[in-house]
Amino acid sequence: MGIFQTDYNQMDVVGLGELLSIEGVLKEAPASAAPVYIATGDADDVFCLAATCSDGPLSPQAQACALFPKALACECFIPVGTGHTISLHDSAQTSFATYHAFLATEGF
Secondary structure (H helix, E strand, O other): OOHHHHHHHOOOOOHHHHHHOOOHHHOOOOOOOOOOEEEEEOOOOOOOOOOOOOOOOOOHHHHHHOOOOOOOOEEEEEOOOOOOOHHHHHOOOHHHHHHHHHHHOOOO
């Protein structure tokens, strides 16, 4: 069975209360100095339900960098036309390329 069919077959339900409470579980990681890379599709209903996911310093992703005050680097990528499972979208190859570029910049 292909990955797309497997993903479809394993769908689950989620309550609106769960989606609206995601922000409540975000915690600061004050001691982490590791590089941070945040990727969220602009159509990700899980993380963009209560906010607009878009590039820029006011995006929820960019603001999440504040949770890692000692991070050596913190970057965000928001692929357009992409939902929650980034790897299964047409933009996947672009997303993978940006992850690898970030890792290379950070010496990995």
